Amino acid sequence: MNHDPWIWIGAFLTLMIFSFLYKDNPFYKFAEHLFVGVANGYYIVFYWQNALMPNLFEPLGAGNLVYLVPLLLGLMYFARFIPKIGWLVRIPIGFMIGWGAGISIPAYFQAFVLRQLQGTIITPQSFENTIDGVWAVVILIGVICTLVYFYFSKEHKGILKPVSRLGIMFIMIGFGASFGYTVMARVSLLIGRIQFLLGPWLGLID
């Protein structure tokens, strides 16, 4: 068994969280609130040392006055606490939203539309290997049917009905696969904690 007090702290905190499996209790609540506090304390140090200091105050200190713009914009966030000038908070939000919207249009178009279309379209090269060609056709059908399933502007009647039904089949297989992977993911996290308790804490495994 390990004699490092930090390992013991980690183990007890782990057990406190696991106690929630029985029911909500003061140990769990303590650990939960400790987590929020420590995490935010950890963040504060990073905001200051890794973002505000090197990317704002140091350049400003070096006389780079263009950084006054983000400083002013940033301070405007706090205007929301002063009702008279509360509307000023919309300026940095407008800047950030406009920036995000502008940057995302060409990026989404290129990475999510053009490249994905390229990957879906069947070309003569798709049939260099017959079986791959068949799967390329299946993928094309699957993509179209999935899109039709999510097309709600028109009632799914006539030809749309079987197409959207086929679409939901593809989606269900996709969700099934995702579920399989989710099991894998969640179990991995549990294994990680058990490995910690059995290994570094109790010393029962390597």
Add this chain to the structure above:
Amino acid sequence: MKWYEAISKIDRRIIYLLLTVFVILPFFVPFKIRQNIMPQTQRLFDFVESIPPDDKVVMISFDYTPQTMPECHPMAIALLKHCFARNIPVLGLSFDIQAPGLAVEAFTTVVNELNLKASNYDDSLFYGKDYVYLGWKSGFTAAVLDMGESIAGVFPRDYFKHPVDSLPLMQKTKNYKDVAIAIVLSASAYPEYWVLYPQSRYGVKVGAGLTAVMAPKYYPFLQTGQFSGMMSGMKGAAEYEHLIVEKGYTKKLGRAETGMNSQSIVHLLIITIIILGNIGFFFSRRDQKQS
């Protein structure tokens, strides 16, 4: 209560207990099963294999959190071992604020292990020359885009507060032109944003190490080549560990490989309880129809 009602109404505490026992058991009754390597893990491994030594850096974006550490941390360790074994310099950075602590831990673990084995100066790893950890930055999209112009512009100082320009590795690593591949180890949507922004704008090669939950979503990126390879969850990490052992870069398998035995039998348990639940459901439904 009829037998089929009983098997579809097992108390949740029994399921919790079974799950715990099934996770613990393989650690005490070890068995060895050969890993089957998924093509996307092999692709990522092969890509790193193809990078010439002492040339461009491998950028590793540590964007996983303690919550998903058991899946992504072994990937980081295996990747670092692979790069260092091949003398490929590594540039680490993070955009998830919870990640830097884990990134530092991964670098420390691997560097200490390899430096203990080093027989001379040339074999040893040095901060600033062989690897650099830039730390965390806010404004992910802006930061990854701006690194296409200048990495030092975004990260004027590294995690340890050294001016980035003063580090030898950073003097030859100015922007994405000097990066062979950016491998994003993440538990959230960061890999797709790497494809969306720096790849669309600067053509950066992107690899990914993801939690298993996210993997199915990213198969389209593998098919189009937008991802140069991918590790999916603990299994992906175990496969990568297996590949670097097979190639002789390290002798010891990592944590992911040892966890895979538990993973295997827990899968069987979950499949079994779902089947039991369904058997109960079918018989109950048959009863209802008959009555």
Add this chain to the structure above:
Amino acid sequence: MKRRIPLIICFAIGILMIIQFMIPHPISREFGSTVNKWYIVLAAFALVLAIGNLIRHHGTKIRRKKTNWPYSIVTLTSMVAMSIIGFAGGVDPKSLYQTIYLNVLAPLGSTMFALLAYYMASAAYRSFRARSLEATLLLAAAFIVMIGFMPFGQYISPRLPAFAEWIMKVPNMASQRGIMFGVAFGSIATALKIILGIERSWLGGKK
């Protein structure tokens, strides 16, 4: 003015960012780079605001002695303590800050997620029923993936891993790509609406 100025800023920045993405001329790259640096700072300010809100929330809880208020003391005290430790002792691998991160923050965070394994197993047992063709397909795909990707899958049938891989690469990929197209078109449309001032909910309030 209170609405028009933010709308004009949003429009101008949006259009300029599109242009600088499309035309990688040195001037536009310089502009893009400057604005990106501003964004990095602004994002940091937004996070500071979030922490401010957290302090206000817990402070009010303590002042008014609301339910479970003593736990708010735990949150605020640990937050202040962790910040002081980080600022005073540094963030090096051997620092107290890093030790607390690895031995307090990491176990707490990872155990919270580990709980999900129990809930997922229990929920899957109780609600995963093959009630229809669609649900059966979902179950079958899940089983094949769960068995096929595990090392023992190859011993049940050597073709099982390949079949699981096929599920991921063909039907799963087709559906994920369909969803991806939907996300892309939706994002582009929303972004356009924001830039053109059609979507204004971000302004909040009426004035």
